[in-house]
Amino acid sequence: MARERSMSGTIPSMEEHSGNAALTDNTIIVVLGASGDLAKKKTFPALFGLYKAGYLPRGVRIVGYARTKMDKDEYHKRQVSYIKIKDDDTKAQEQLKEFTDASTYVAGSYEDGAAFDELTKHLEEIEETYKGGQVNRVFYFALPPSVFIPVSKNLKEHCYAKDGDNRIIVEKPFGKDLQSCRELISSIRQYWHEDETYRIDHYLGKEMVKNLLVLRFANIALSSAWDKNSISNVQITFKEPFGTEGRGGYFDEFGIIRDILQNHLLQVLTIIAMERPVSFAAEDIRDEKVRVLRAISPIEKKDTLLGQYVGANGKPGYRDDDSVPPQSNCPTFAATTLYINNPRWEGVPFILKAGKALNEAKVEVRIQYKDVTQGIFKDISRDELVVRIQPKESIYLKLNMKTPGLQMRAFPTEMDLTYQRRFEATNIPEAYESLIRDVMRGDHSNFVREDELDHAWKIFTPILHWIEGKDGQRPTPVSYPYGSRGPKELEKFVADRGYKRTTAEYNWPISQVSNL
Numbered sequence: 001m002a003r004e005r006s007m008s009g010t011i012p013s014m015e016e017h018s019g020n021a022a023l024t025d026n027t028i029i030v031v032l033g034a035s036g037d038l039a040k041k042k043t044f045p046a047l048f049g050l051y052k053a054g055y056l057p058r059g060v061r062i063v064g065y066a067r068t069k070m071d072k073d074e075y076h077k078r079q080v081s082y083i084k085i086k087d088d089d090t091k092a093q094e095q096l097k098e099f100t101d102a103s104t105y106v107a108g109s110y111e112d113g114a115a116f117d118e119l120t121k122h123l124e125e126i127e128e129t130y131k132g133g134q135v136n137r138v139f140y141f142a143l144p145p146s147v148f149i150p151v152s153k154n155l156k157e158h159c160y161a162k163d164g165d166n167r168i169i170v171e172k173p174f175g176k177d178l179q180s181c182r183e184l185i186s187s188i189r190q191y192w193h194e195d196e197t198y199r200i201d202h203y204l205g206k207e208m209v210k211n212l213l214v215l216r217f218a219n220i221a222l223s224s225a226w227d228k229n230s231i232s233n234v235q236i237t238f239k240e241p242f243g244t245e246g247r248g249g250y251f252d253e254f255g256i257i258r259d260i261l262q263n264h265l266l267q268v269l270t271i272i273a274m275e276r277p278v279s280f281a282a283e284d285i286r287d288e289k290v291r292v293l294r295a296i297s298p299i300e301k302k303d304t305l306l307g308q309y310v311g312a313n314g315k316p317g318y319r320d321d322d323s324v325p326p327q328s329n330c331p332t333f334a335a336t337t338l339y340i341n342n343p344r345w346e347g348v349p350f351i352l353k354a355g356k357a358l359n360e361a362k363v364e365v366r367i368q369y370k371d372v373t374q375g376i377f378k379d380i381s382r383d384e385l386v387v388r389i390q391p392k393e394s395i396y397l398k399l400n401m402k403t404p405g406l407q408m409r410a411f412p413t414e415m416d417l418t419y420q421r422r423f424e425a426t427n428i429p430e431a432y433e434s435l436i437r438d439v440m441r442g443d444h445s446n447f448v449r450e451d452e453l454d455h456a457w458k459i460f461t462p463i464l465h466w467i468e469g470k471d472g473q474r475p476t477p478v479s480y481p482y483g484s485r486g487p488k489e490l491e492k493f494v495a496d497r498g499y500k501r502t503t504a505e506y507n508w509p510i511s512q513v514s515n516l
């Protein structure tokens with residue numbers, strides 16, 4: 001049974017965790033799909049970051065596995081290609097050498113049991129060097145979902161450690177709709193227990209997303225105005241300044257809703273909207289998130305705005321990519337509105353919006369409060385609490401203040417908590433570092449549970465089927481130019497859902513305000 005956990009100023013100690021035990025020794029991490037993009041860009045840099053900080057089990061070994069044949073040097077070159085170390089940091093350079101010395105590679109297929117026997121032979125050779133005790137194996141699926149099922153089966157049948165802990169880390173996407181998700185889950189469940197399964201949504205490892213629980217529940221000043229009585233609308237926004245170049249093949253099959261909204265943004269929404277958990281234990285947190293998801297009705301067509309970028313400013317349009325079908329209707333931008341049918345949030349629109357090839361890189365939550373009673377005030381801006389998830393992590397609260405001077409005039413300003421300034425020289429870990437560390441600690445709180453997925457797909461499956469023409473005619477996304485703010489229809493879309501723009505005179509960080 002999960003023991004209750006609480007947080008007292010510092011991160012809870014390992015002893016406070018339950019469910020899976022912490023892995024402290026004799027552990028091999030096997031990265032499947034080690035030749036791929038995710039492994040190179042995220043998994044290996046995160047593993048090195050943890051290794052450097054002493055957060056991996058003592059004597060850890062890292063084994064890459066994929067079909068591509070590579071010798072040791074080629075593999076190590078790939079493995080370190082995204083790891084950044086300063087030229088004068090000799091300690092980190094030595095640590096990187098230790099890290100690659102602890103890393104080996106086995107080539108083999110994903111379907112063939114005999115290839116997994118070869119992998120096991122290699123693991124056993126390593127384990128012979130461990131001094132007694134149980135041996136643990138952690139399998140990271142840096143793989144396309146098309147091979148999740150055979151890999152789950154082969155790992156269980158050929159590579160499962162009999163005396164020790166086994167864990168799998170599975171990447172998104174977890175299916176394409178409700179039915180395929182259920183099929184995927186039940187197939188993997190034949191071989192792996194929920195306890196052994198860590199489904200990554202890397203947004204749950206981002207510092208500002210993890211901070212939401214503290215922001216909400218450790219601050220009475222905020223928590224007492226956190227409901228439909230005070231809040232008008234909530235926007236959760238993801239903007240990327242680049243298109244799907246080079247990933248068109250994957251993206252066209254999935255689209256922006258499956259890529260970002262159904263998982264990353266919906267996870268953020270659940271934490272913004274959930275009730276206070278009884279403890280920080282994984283099941284207490286996830287129970288509360290599921291309660292929120294269960295109260296959300298499927299998204300309606302009328303609450304959806306779809307866009308697709310076209311070439312502009314010398315940049316190619318979505319359909320200009322060779323790997324994208326020339327007539328593709330796949331949305332690269334989507335805004336959807338969700339309503340949570342519970343007493344706290346009834347009637348408050350939660351607008352999730354995400355787009356590729358926009359004017360900037362930004363992920364943020366914007367909570368807009370209702371108008372103050374007019375009378376002594378007229379046309380003053382609404383308060384807003386903004387949580388900037390990335391880049392430049394920050395939280396700012398936009399509040400009206402009297403402009404300095406002899407006149408009595410209210411003007412929007414902000415209380416600004418920019419992390420770089422407030423926590424100078426503090427390292428903010430990468431999301432994948434934080435999550436892989438959680439796997440080692442046996443902490444499931446920041447991983448997605450089966451029932452969360454089921455409810456998340458119930459919310460999105462009807463509009464996804466509509467977009468894909470399963471109910472008849474496909475909707476045509478509106479066009480927006482590469483590098484723009486998104487479809488021009490967006491302004492009206494958010495205004496229709498209650499969002500009021502701050503006065504045009506407001507400018508961050510300095511406003512020139514007339515006070516005459």
Ligand SMILES: NC(=O)C1=CN([C@@H]2O[C@H](COP(=O)(O)OP(=O)(O)OC[C@H]3O[C@@H](n4cnc5c(N)ncnc54)[C@H](OP(=O)(O)O)[C@@H]3O)[C@@H](O)[C@H]2O)C=CC1
Pocket residue numbers: 033034035036037038039041066067068110141142143144145146147171172173
């Ligand atoms: N890349 C990213 O930034 C992110 C990726 N993800 C998720 O991580 C997982 C891996 O993504 P990514 O690394 O980009 O994917 P890749 O396309 O790079 O695939 C990873 C490896 O899997 C093998 N592979 C590729 N296609 C197939 C296929 N059709 N059948 C069998 N094996 C194949 C290849 O290895 P080999 O041929 O050598 O066996 C490849 O190196 C996916 O689930 C993705 O959704 C999640 C968040 C971000």
Ligand SMILES: O=C1O[C@H](COP(=O)(O)O)[C@@H](O)[C@H](O)[C@H]1O
Pocket residue numbers: 202240259260363
């Ligand atoms: O899961 C994904 O996330 C990335 C964005 O991740 P971030 O940590 O850089 O915000 C996105 O580019 C990709 O399309 C998607 O699959």
